[in-house]
Amino acid sequence: MTTFVDRVELHVAAGNGGHGCASVHREKFKPLGGPDGGNGGRGGDVILVVDQDVTTLLDYHHSPHRKATNGKPGEGGNRSGKDGVDLVLPVPDGTVVMDRKGNVLADLVGQGTTYVAGQGGRGGLGNAALASARRKAPGFALLGEPGIARDVVLELKTVADVALVGYPSAGKSSLISVLSAAKPKIADYPFTTLVPNLGVVTAGSTVYTIADVPGLIPGASEGRGLGLEFLRHVERCSVLVHVLDTATLESDRDPATDLDVIEAELRAYGAGLEDRPRIVVLNKIDVPDGRDLAEIIRPELESRGYQVFEVSAVSHEGLKELSYALAKIVADTRAALPVQESTRVVIRPQAVDDAGFTVTAEDDDLFRVRGEKPERWVRQTDFTNDEAVGYLADRLNRLGVEAELLKAGAKPGDGVAIGADDDAVVFDWEPAMAAGAEMLGRRGEDHRFDAPRAAVTRRRDKQAERDESDEAYRGFDPFE
Incomplete structure (x- = not known):
């Protein structure tokens, strides 16, 4: 059963925004008391957050589809809909977020680091929020926007200070088990380690992490063995440690050749590993033949510029010196890092000549x-409501879309598409098109309030006539 997963494709879908409500307040003697439709709630976001307690992407391997909740629609009585609940997905430290093409979207390093993988849709405005001096009782509301749905690739790159590289069964897992409290699986056959192991080492006042990269063999950078799957875990390390087996039973191998093969694979993989400091560990010197071979090969390796340590994971010989040497390199690397400045917010105002949209002439x-x-x-418009379509036309006209269409050579009856190819809304263009709510008179005006006003005026006129009649009657003497 799979227990470690360091690369998954995740399908995330943010929540949709709730629709706005078109409602008119009604009570006795107030047949048209004014618009009172509430706004729709915001859809929930899908948020990735680094959690130190999470070490694998296994959960997303089994359940790759994740969706946040939708916002609730607005209601009458100026009641806004409830916002959707954000979906928070914990990921391991060192997770890289990419799209399907391999473009890096976010590099999540450090406890609590977050990235919004899918943004929830905005809630639609109710007709109470759309009311104005001219449009006093809109008979429509805006629709909620759909949430962002996308496919992202999560790739885990272990955050370790020291990376152990070498052939299978060179003793990398044994070194981690004696240098730290980690308890990896150890056996006498190749490819015992199928997942990277991580341990924490304390040397003096320095605490650092150490990891091994399993499965490196000739051709690993091209996909042979398991190396290609795990080479990414050495990209963040401060120092590379070549673990060379001095007691191998294979006649065609020796420490110098193993070192050259692994270095060739690291160069082929790239990822900026050429400048990382290297240390060579000659392991298994507790075996008599291994100690003899280590003494023979050590001068050659030192002549290449490597710092060489002879160690034994069984007898613990040389481990203290190795641990402190690694601690010094890690401490020097940390000291050389630039001081982390406080986060600065960069504000880039919109250009004065930026209209916020483009008009492009296409074929046909x-x-x-x-x-x-x-x-x-367009996404917020209910195209089954003529008044809502008219409101959209007003907004586009005020934004300057009609003027730009005229400049681009558009003629009445030409097709206009708003949006991308897959979800565009296409219509036949008519300059200064009607609002679609002819019963309301000119676009932007609302005469539904005029009827109550006219009724009040008529009642006042009739009352005045009656008052005049009464006054005339009081001054009339039938005996004259």
Whole structure:
């Protein structure tokens, strides 16, 4: 059964925004008391957050589809809908978020680091929020926006200070088990270690982490063995440790050749590992032949510029010196890192000549409008409501879309598409198009309040006539 997963494809879907409500307040003697439709709630976000207690992406391997809750629709009586609940997904420290093309979207390092993988949709405005001096009782509301749905690739790169590299059964897991409190699986056959092991080492006042990379063999950078799957775990390390087996039973291998093969694989993999400091560990000197071979090969390795340590995971010989040498390199590397400055917020104001949208002429008398505002407004429009369509036309006209279409050469009857190819809304363009709510008179005005006003005026006129009649009657003498 799989217990360690360091790469998954995750399908996230943020919550949809709730629809706004179109409602009119009604009570006795107030047939049209004014709009009171509430706004829809915001859809929940999908948020990735680093959790130190999580060490694998196994949960997302079994359940790759994750969705946040939707916002609730608004209601009458100026009651806004409830916001959707954010979906928080814990990920291990060192998780890289990419799209399907391999573009890095976020590198999550450090406890509590977050990334919004899917943003919830905005809630639609109710007709109470859409009311104005001219449109006093809108008969429509805006729809909630759909939440962002996307596919992301999560790739775990272990955050370790020291990486142990070498052939299978070179003794990497044994070294971790004696240098730290980690208890990896250890056996006398190749590919015993199938997942990276991580341990914490304390040397004096320095505490650092150490990890091994399993499965490195010739051709690992090209996909042979398990090396390609785990080479990514050495990318963040401060120092590389070559663990060389001095007691191998294979006649065609020797420590120098093993070192050259692993170095060739690291160069082929790339990822900026060329400049990392190296240390060579000649392991298994507790075996007589291993100690003899270590003494023979050590001068050659030192002549190449390597710092060499002869150790034994069984007898613990040389481990203290190795541990403190690694601690010194890690401490020097940390000291050389730039001081982390406080987060600065960079504000880039919009250019004065940026209209916020573009109009492009395409084939077959089609003009495409792209821009955040026009596309959002289209998504929020209920095209079954003529008044809502008219409101959209008003907004596009005020934004300057009609003027830009005229400049681009659009003629009445030409097709206009707002949005991308897959979800665009296409319509035949008519300059200064009607609102679609002809019964309401001119666009932007609302005469439904005029009827109550006219009734009140008529009642006042009739009352005045009666008052005049009464006054005339009081001054009339039938005996004259």
